[in-house]
Amino acid sequence: MAKKKTRYTAGSEIETFSTVVSEPVAPSLQARELPSQSGVYLMKDKDDRIIYVGKAKDLRKRVTSYFLTNRSAKTAALVRKVVNIEYIITGNEYEALVLENNLIKKYSPHYNISLKDGKSYPVIRITREPFPKVLKTRQIINDGSMYYGPYPNARMLEQYLDLIYKLFPLRYCSTPLKKRDKPCLYYHIKLCSGPCSGLIGEEEYGRYITTVRNLLEGKVDGLINQLHEEMNKASKELRFEEAATKRDQAETVKMISTDQQVQEFSEENRDYAAIEMRGPLCTISLMQMREGQVIGRALYRAETFGDETETLLAFLIQYYADGLKLPQYLYVSHEIEVDLIRRYFLERFGGTLEVSLPIEGKHYRILRMARENATRDVEKRLKNKDNTEALHLLKDLLGLESEPLLIEGFDISHLQGRHTVASLISFRNGNPDKPNYRRYNIRSIEGRVDDYASIREAVARRYQKIINERLERPGLLLIDGGHGQVNAARKVLDDLGIFDIPVIGLIEGSETIVFGDGREDLHLDHGNEALRLLIAVRDECHRFAHASNQAARSRGASFQLLQSVDGIGKKRSEALMAQYGSLEAILRKEPEDLAKEASLPLGVAQRLIRQLSL
Numbered sequence: 272m273a274k275k276k277t278r279y280t281a282g283s284e285i286e287t288f289s290t291v292v293s294e295p296v297a298p299s300l301q302a303r304e305l306p307s308q309s310g311v312y313l314m315k316d317k318d319d320r321i322i323y324v325g326k327a328k329d330l331r332k333r334v335t336s337y338f339l340t341n342r343s344a345k346t347a348a349l350v351r352k353v354v355n356i357e358y359i360i361t362g363n364e365y366e367a368l369v370l371e372n373n374l375i376k377k378y379s380p381h382y383n384i385s386l387k388d389g390k391s392y393p394v395i396r397i398t399r400e401p402f403p404k405v406l407k408t409r410q411i412i413n414d415g416s417m418y419y420g421p422y423p424n425a426r427m428l429e430q431y432l433d434l435i436y437k438l439f440p441l442r443y444c445s446t447p448l449k450k451r452d453k454p455c456l457y458y459h460i461k462l463c464s465g466p467c468s469g470l471i472g473e474e475e476y477g478r479y480i481t482t483v484r485n486l487l488e489g490k491v492d493g494l495i496n497q498l499h500e501e502m503n504k505a506s507k508e509l510r511f512e513e514a515a516t517k518r519d520q521a522e523t524v525k526m527i528s529t530d531q532q533v534q535e536f537s538e539e540n541r542d543y544a545a546i547e548m549r550g551p552l553c554t555i556s557l558m559q560m561r562e563g564q565v566i567g568r569a570l571y572r573a574e575t576f577g578d579e580t581e582t583l584l585a586f587l588i589q590y591y592a593d594g595l596k597l598p599q600y601l602y603v604s605h606e607i608e609v610d611l612i613r614r615y616f617l618e619r620f621g622g623t624l625e626v627s628l629p630i631e632g633k634h635y636r637i638l639r640m641a642r643e644n645a646t647r648d649v650e651k652r653l654k655n656k657d658n659t660e661a662l663h664l665l666k667d668l669l670g671l672e673s674e675p676l677l678i679e680g681f682d683i684s685h686l687q688g689r690h691t692v693a694s695l696i697s698f699r700n701g702n703p704d705k706p707n708y709r710r711y712n713i714r715s716i717e718g719r720v721d722d723y724a725s726i727r728e729a730v731a732r733r734y735q736k737i738i739n740e741r742l743e744r745p746g747l748l749l750i751d752g753g754h755g756q757v758n759a760a761r762k763v764l765d766d767l768g769i770f771d772i773p774v775i776g777l778i779e780g781s782e783t784i785v786f787g788d789g790r791e792d793l794h795l796d797h798g799n800e801a802l803r804l805l806i807a808v809r810d811e812c813h814r815f816a817h818a819s820n821q822a823a824r825s826r827g828a829s830f831q832l833l834q835s836v837d838g839i840g841k842k843r844s845e846a847l848m849a850q851y852g853s854l855e856a857i858l859r860k861e862p863e864d865l866a867k868e869a870s871l872p873l874g875v876a877q878r879l880i881r882q883l884s885l
Contacts, residue, residue: 298314298338298350298353298354298355298356299335299338301355301356302331302334302335302337302338302356303331303335304331305330305331305334305335305356305358306330306331306358306360307329307330307331307332308329308330308360308361309326309327309328309329309330309360309361309362309363309364309366309367310326310327310330310358310359310360310361310367311324311325311326311327311358311359311361311367311370311371311374312324312325312326312327312330312333312334312356312357312358313356313357313358313359313374314350314353314355314356314380314382314576315353315354315355315356315357316352316353316354317352317354319355320381321374321378321380322352322353322380322381322382323349323353323380323381323382323383323575323576323577324371324374324375324378324380324383325371325576325577325581326364326367326368326370326371326581327364327367328364328367330358330360334356334358337350337353337576338350346576349382349551349574349576350576364608364611365611365614365615368584368588368611368615369615371585371588372585372588372589372592375585375589376589376592381574382551382573382574382575382576382577383573383575383577383585384553384555384571384573384575384582384585384586384589393407393408393409393428394407394408394409394418394419395407395408395418395419395428395431395432395487396408396412396416396417396418397416397417397418397419397480397483397484398416399414399415399416399417400447400448401448401473402442402448402466402473402476403441403480404441404442404443405432405435405441405480405483406432407428407429407432417484419487419488430523431486431487434486434520434523434524435483435486436462437520438482438494438520439479439482439483440458440461440462440463440464440471440479441463441464441476441479441480441483442457442463442464442466442467443455443457443462443463444457444463444467448466448467449467450467450468450469451467451468452468453468454467454468454470455467458470464476464479482494486524491524491525494524495521495524495525498517498518498520498521498524499517499521501517502514502517502518502521505517540559540560540598540599540600541559541560541598541599541600541601541602541634542557542558542559542560542598542600542601542602543557543558543559543560543601543602543603543634543637543638543640543641544556544557544558544583544586544587544601544602544603544604544641545603545604545638545641545642545644545645546579546582546583546586546604546605546645547579547642547645547646547648547649548575548578548579548582548649549649549650549652549653549807549810549811550653550803550806550807550810551574551575551576552572552574552649552652552653553572553573553574553575553579553582553649554570554571554572554645554646554648554649554652555570555571555572555582555583555586555645556568556569556570556641556642556644556645556648557569557570557571557590557641558637558640558641558644559598560637568641568644570644570645570648571586572648572649572652579604579605580605580606580607583603583604583605583607584607584608584611584612587601587603587607587612588612588615591616597616597620597624598624599623599624599625600624600625600627601624601625601626601627602626602627602628602629602634602637602638603626603627603628603638604628604638604641604642605628606628607626609626612624612626613626650703650705653702653703653807658700658701658702658800658804659701660800661701661800661801661803661804662674662675662676662700662701662804664799664800664801665747665801665804665805668793668795668801669747669773669775669784671746671747671773673746674746675745675746675747675773676699676700676746677697677698677699677704677743677744677745677746677747678697678698678699678745678746678747678748678749678808679695679696679697679698679733679745679747679748679749680695680696680697680698680748680749680750680751680808680809680811680812681693681694681695681726681729681730681748681749681750681751681760681812682694682750682751682809682812682813682815682816683713683722683725683726683729683751683816684813684816691712691713691725692710692711692712692713692816693710693711693713693725693726693728693729693816694708694709694710694711694812694815694816695708695709695710695711695729695733696708696808696811696812696815697745698804698807698808698811701804703811708815709733710815711728711729711732711733713725713728713729714728715727715728722752722755722756723755723756723759724759726750726752726756726759726760727759727760727762727763730748730759730760730763730764731763731767734763734764734767734769734772735767737769738767738769744769744771744772745772746772746773747772747773747775748760748764748772748773748774748775749775749776749777749805749808749809749812750774750775750776750777751776751777751779751809751812751813751816752776752777752778753776753778753783753785754776754785756776757774757775757776757785757786757787758787760774760787761774761787761788773787773788774786774787775787775805777805777806777809779809779813781794782794782795782802782806784802784805833847833848833879835882836875836878836879836882837875837878838871838872838874838875838878838879839875839879843871846869847869850868850869851869857879857880858880860880861880862876862877862879862880863876865879865880
């Protein structure tokens with residue numbers, strides 16, 4: 272195989288790059304021939320389109336990992352589309368990061384995260400000009416403009432703009448303002464004051480803008496009084512239609528005025544970025560906070576070859592590429608290459624960026640909200656997939672009497688024997704059925720690490736309840752694990768007299784299906800739809816178990832945090848958590864209300880709220 276080598280240095284332009292092959296070579300073999308150097312790899316499909324761009328500290332090691340026998344089903348399904356792999360050598364990993372970002376922007380590969388899918392809440396912008404415009408936008412430009420919002424309810428924003436345009440003769444023409452001999456149609460229908468023709472001065476026009484800002488900031492008393500005066504005057508002069516209009520406008524101002532606050536984008540700002548993946552589906556949730564106010568939320572979607580860490584890093588490089596939205600503090604849901612991203616922004620924009628992964632406190636709680644948004648979105652996308660074929664294949668491959676329309680799965684999560692939690696998840700018609708998810712805090716192992724005993728306890732508790740309450744029985748039970756875990760579950764079901772629920776296990780890595788009835792293990796092609804569905808169940812089981820374990824640890828941390836407050840002991844912390852359920856719920860209370868509801872001294876309540884807010 273003949274190659275045309277290309278080397279990249281930061282700051283240079285890439286014009287062409289290619290790998291010329293004299294005859295077709297399998298991608299897995301191409302991967303083994305890559306150099307063990309830093310660089311960027313480009314995966315192409317049968318039509319010679321670039322479908323994925325990635326960076327690597329060691330090209331050969333990274334790219335060959337896509338073709339290992341224990342690769343995930345997601346990776347196996349995606350790399351089947353790869354026909355050719357090209358690469359560019361860079362001087363170091365930082366140069367690879369820069370080049371990767373440039374190539375993603377240039378080619379928009381299908382399996383890289385794409386900013387075009389983001390949906391943020393709109394804001395109202397007042398431009399910074401002698402005669403400002405007032406308009407709706409989703410893009411924040413750091414040019415001195417004033418921004419109000421965001422408006423999750425787009426109807427509310429449209430009400431504001433409609434009222435502003437009716438009350439104030441502001442210009443509609445394009446930016447920048449162009450001088451005209453005669454004003455346009457908007458002036459003649461009394462919707463514009465004609466600044467383009469010199470028919471209004473900056474001072475008088477500025478008074479309109481000041482009133483608009485007061486309206487958007489909730490300072491509406493003066494405007495309402497003005498409208499009432501104009502209404503009374505019109506009524507006295509028998510202009511009843513105009514009086515009725517002024518009355519309605521005053522009522523509209525009262526109705527829609529809220530505590531919207533102006534955002535001036537000071538240096539004290541924070542962003543929160545969380546990523547969630549289900550198979551190849553990926554959603555990133557980004558929340559921006561300025562001076563304590565959420566000014567923007569957005570979701571970005573992709574199908575990707577990458578894992579959570581590399582996908583999140585690539586997204587952040589793209590998102591902050593113009594340097595205008597760069598925060599002072601960035602909180603992320605996964606470990607990313609902090610040194611690389613810090614260097615990137617320092618060298619590109621001269622700005623420092625503090626990046627951290629919080630595990631508790633207020634930043635952790637905000638990041639958890641962002642992560643929940645990402646989770647809901649990616650699961651909504653997952654539910655839209657049709658799994659009819661997969662269910663039919665499962666019936667045939669596993670020898671079931673009918674398609675397993677209800678599948679239940681178990682997994683165990685613990686931290687060195689502590690906080691052991693079993694997760695039960697449910698898939699109905701091949702899609703997650705979250706209302707039927709359950710968590711079981713394992714009581715029987717007393718701090719030991721014993722997955723078999725944990726499985727036995729969880730299965731016994733679940734299916735004894737099914738018997739007692741005559742609940743619907745699943746068509747298949749999936750255990751995350753091998754023969755030992757499957758046999759433990761099968762023994763419990765047999766002891767309960769439940770012989771009609773098939774039990775299988777799925778061994779992570781090899782993705783081997785094991786049976787609870789003595790049959791030989793089953794190995795399926797990674798592209799098999801039935802295996803894909805089982806992996807989705809297992810991965811969701813694993814995710815929910817891990818989340819349950821984190822919740823248990825978080826609850827323990829919450830007790831410790833409460834008890835660190837002078838005046839809050841073990842009994843009071845337990846009573847507070849039982850009453851309110853979470854630290855977030857406690858934080859939403861005013862100290863006076865908390866003291867009254869929880870029977871706390873006011874000083875203790877004030878101290879508690881103050882320390883929790885730090």
